[in-house]
Amino acid sequence: MNILPKFTYLFQCLPINVPKSFFKELNKLITSFIWQKKNPRVKLSSLQAPYSRGGLNLPNFRNYYLASQYRSILIWLYAERSEVRWVPIEQYEVNPISLKDVPFLGTKKCLSKLTNNSIILNTFRAWQESHSLLKINISFLRRTPLWGNPDLSHHISDSILRGWKDRNIRTVADLYNNDTFIDFQQLKEKFKLPDQNFFKFLQIRDWIKEKTKGTFPEIPKESPFETHLCTKPWKSIKGIVSSIYTIINEKLPDYNKTSLKRKWEADLGYVYEEVEWYHLMEQAQTMLISTNHRQMQFNIFHRTYYTPYRLHKIDINYSPKCLRCKVIDGDLLHMLWNCPVIEEFWRRTTEIISRVIGIQVEMDPKLWILGDIDSINVDYHKKYFILLANTRVCS
Numbered sequence: 254m255n256i257l258p259k260f261t262y263l264f265q266c267l268p269i270n271v272p273k274s275f276f277k278e279l280n281k282l283i284t285s286f287i288w289q290k291k292n293p294r295v296k297l298s299s300l301q302a303p304y305s306r307g308g309l310n311l312p313n314f315r316n317y318y319l320a321s322q323y324r325s326i327l328i329w330l331y332a333e334r335s336e337v338r339w340v341p342i343e344q345y346e347v348n349p350i351s352l353k354d355v356p357f358l359g360t361k362k363c364l365s366k367l368t369n370n371s372i373i374l375n376t377f378r379a380w381q382e383s384h385s386l387l388k389i390n391i392s393f394l395r396r397t398p399l400w401g402n403p404d405l406s407h408h409i410s411d412s413i414l415r416g417w418k419d420r421n422i423r424t425v426a427d428l429y430n431n432d433t434f435i436d437f438q439q440l441k442e443k444f445k446l447p448d449q450n451f452f453k454f455l456q457i458r459d460w461i462k463e464k465t466k467g468t469f470p471e472i473p474k475e476s477p478f479e480t481h482l483c484t485k486p487w488k489s490i491k492g493i494v495s496s497i498y499t500i501i502n503e504k505l506p507d508y509n510k511t512s513l514k515r516k517w518e519a520d521l522g523y524v525y526e527e528v529e530w531y532h533l534m535e536q537a538q539t540m541l542i543s544t545n546h547r548q549m550q551f552n553i554f555h556r557t558y559y560t561p562y563r564l565h566k567i568d569i570n571y572s573p574k575c576l577r578c579k580v581i582d583g584d585l586l587h588m589l590w591n592c593p594v595i596e597e598f599w600r601r602t603t604e605i606i607s608r609v610i611g612i613q614v615e616m617d618p619k620l621w622i623l624g625d626i627d628s629i630n631v632d633y634h635k636k637y638f639i640l641l642a643n644t645r646v647c648s
């Protein structure tokens with residue numbers, strides 16, 4: 254798809270807010286194009302899901318927009334050694350805190366006490382929205398800054414706290430020892446603080462206690478984006494957009510695939526573990542080379558075919574009976590497997606393929622319809638052959 258780079262180029266170059274309504278309109282156009290203005294048989298979000306979640310990896314433009322803003326966030330984090338020309342301008346805007354602390358301020362309200370610069374606020378909004386897509390609360394993170402944080406009142410964020418900053422107590426994480434909140438004695442020894450700082454310690458401890466209700470004294474959890482940006486030694490910003498996009502897409506909680514899984518399980522009388530199920534769907538997309546074959550397996554998994562039984566439900570004048578045997582209701586499993594007319598076909602197929610690969614394979618719908626080749630003890634090439642044969646005969 255050569256449209257995507259044109260969008261991501263603009264998203265990265267223009268740090269402006271692109272409203273959700275724009276992406277809604279874009280999704281409508283894409284859906285109408287894919288389904289040729291007919292009713293969609295699969296939700297767009299299912300097509301946009303990654304292979305590992307049973308999708309087709311179709312680009313999600315809004316998530317690409319959010320991921321594109323991480324280019325600026327990464328530059329903020331490494332601002333001190335960055336030669337990017339806008340860095341000093343944005344640093345001036347957020348003084349007295351450092352640009353690298355901006356993502357960890359927690360809320361937009363807190364950031365807007367420092368600046369009303371729409372470019373900075375917009376980048377922060379993308380950081381916030383990508384977290385809320387994954388339902389992650391970022392109001393208080395382990396890298397949340399101490400001194401200069403507008404969330405702290407002036408009588409707490411005073412010259413003593415400034416002194417802590419000079420002694421390298423910069424963020425919330427600096428107050429934890431082995432992921433547990435530090436006591437004053439340990440803090441004093443670690444950073445060579447005077448006894449008079451005890452009251453400041455109590456003030457900060459109360460603030461953190463209030464912010465981490467329920468989990469104190471454990472250290473706040475890291476978000477996957479935070480881990481990705483802060484723990485990897487980034488030498489350049491290359492690869493940031495696609496890696497963030499992958500995190501968003503793979504962790505999105507709202508791919509509703511469980512109903513599909515349940516339907517297939519009811520049909521086949523077999524219960525899959527969630528990992529096994531997603532592995533099956535991913536395998537069909539990564540092992541098969543032909544786009545047609547991959548599309549066909551996708552259609553089978555997503556049950557997109559209009560069977561006589563389904564057509565009858567839409568239009569009562571349409572006969573629900575199978576077109577081959579004309580006796581039994583033609584639901585999906587009957588049309589693909591159970592119909593007595595095609596039983597002989599599957600028996601012959603199983604026989605021929607068993608002979609070709611030199612191992613007796615079972616006449617099992619899990620294998621021949623869903624391509625569940627994992628239980629067969631043969632090498633990769635033979636597994637591929639079975640999967641390929643399976644999609645060929647299905648077509």
Ligand SMILES: [Zn+2]
Pocket residue numbers: 575576577578579580581587591592593594
């Ligand atoms: Zn039939």
